[in-house]
Amino acid sequence: MHFEYRVQGGDFVRAGQASSQVKKILKQLNVSPGIIKRVVVALYEGEVNIVAHAFQGKIYVDIETNKIRVVLDDVGPGIPDIEMAMRPGFSTASPIVREMGFGAGMGLPNIKANTDKMKISSVVGVGTRLEFEVALKE
């Protein structure tokens, strides 16, 4: 099954809508609570990343019986050094964003920790694509 969600850069008020939707779908599909949690945490982090850094983005979710695959595409500044971005605690978030409780530099490491496969690719000045997969059966 395929689902798509739009994300608006800078709109922190609405950040989390896609994760809420996906969470509801997974509950209906009788996915175990532990796995739902991992997916939702990873997706929420990804969603917030788009809101915090990019102009706009799209989330594509594909659910099969054994796994969920998520692609987060954004139009934005891109990541110059992905290795650095993956380091826990590294953040480029502005003080305003940090004040709102975001931008602790744990986003990408957290996504990695909660997913089975993760891939990130980026072109500076164009945008970033984050892909991850989580197995839906233990």
Next chain:
Amino acid sequence: MRVCPTEALRVSGGKAQLISNRCIDCGECYRVCPTHAITVEQDDFSRIFSYKHRIALIPSVMLGQFNDEIPRDEIAQALMNLGFTSIVEVEDSVEYLIGQLNRYIASSSTKPVISSFCPAVVRLIQVKFPSLVENIALVRPPLDLTASYVKANLIEQGIPESEIGIFYVTPCAAKIVAIKRPEGEDKSEIEGVINMDFIYNRILREVKHRVQIGENASFSSELSPRSYTWALTNGEASHIEGRSLAIDGIWNVVEFLEKIENDEISGIDYLELRACDESCAGGILPPGNRFLAAELIRKNAKGVGFWSVQRSMDKVKSYEQKVAGQTSLLPLQPRSMLKLDEDMARAMLKMQRVNRIMCYLPGIDCGVCGAPSCLSLAEDIVQGKGAISHCVFLQKIMEQNKLSPTHSFEIMKRIWGENRFLKDCDKPIRNK
């Protein structure tokens, strides 16, 4: 139908039908039912006389129902006149509980810890937020702790357990179910439940007849100020070390649990969540106004005056002797109601069907089909419990080709009952 936070109500045959495994006993439907068709089961009052020792467990909310011209002792006497041999306040165990809770929270790695106080919230989490079940504090609520303590005391005095009947006066339906079918306990120590509105009438009648206050007429419990206010909003949260929040009202609770489940909120240690607005003062059975009741309870708490640390410590010690080892709940199990099917592949097919059906439904959630929303009708259809022709919008479309107006009228009568289509000038109308 639409006030139900778990979409457990459907209209069929002119009546509201309850899907029992979805119901969390919050009582929201009881508040709004125009015909007062929903009642709260209670035990036959005369059952108390099957026991030689008849203990009334009275929540502080009960005392908040009477204006302060009626002294505590008079209420105690009235209860004794009704047949109870001893009167104990539910919140007696709170001083002990606070220590237990703070220890539990400090040692728990799953944060935020969610209070187990409100049984409707516990059930809400089980059916709607299964991943948060592990956050619920496995600490028995004050009602259960106090009951165990009272029982232990009497048994120590040589009274056989079969002669002890503990009866709880409840402000809500959820507590009744929590006693009859407990979660996290094999069996409740409480023998019976009496609804607060029932006992309120009985007490007032006694009081109006000017009860003679006897020598033994008093509560066997003494509450500290913080025990008094435990059942009110912020009653728990304000005594928890670390960051804690108090949220009341079932929809506020649902909204917040969504956020917790998404991991959007961090750094909170404890959540006091109560299904009713103004917590237990706003339960469905207390007859008084919830704001006045809450104010009166706070006033009662202040009226306690100076409460020494020593007194708290004595209470804690006494509880430690009697109920240590009985403070924990057994692990709770999720009972998710949201799944479309046990089997994921079949659930996916059903979801695809739901999505297709949703393309045709109008999305205005009018409820005429007997389901609370278009989405719940679509889910009912997929589960074989509804039909697309129940939708009044689609009926109009179907009437243009094969559905006869007579048949479509029959469908509506099956949902809303014959009588709904007759002239009736006396029907209950809300806000009138």
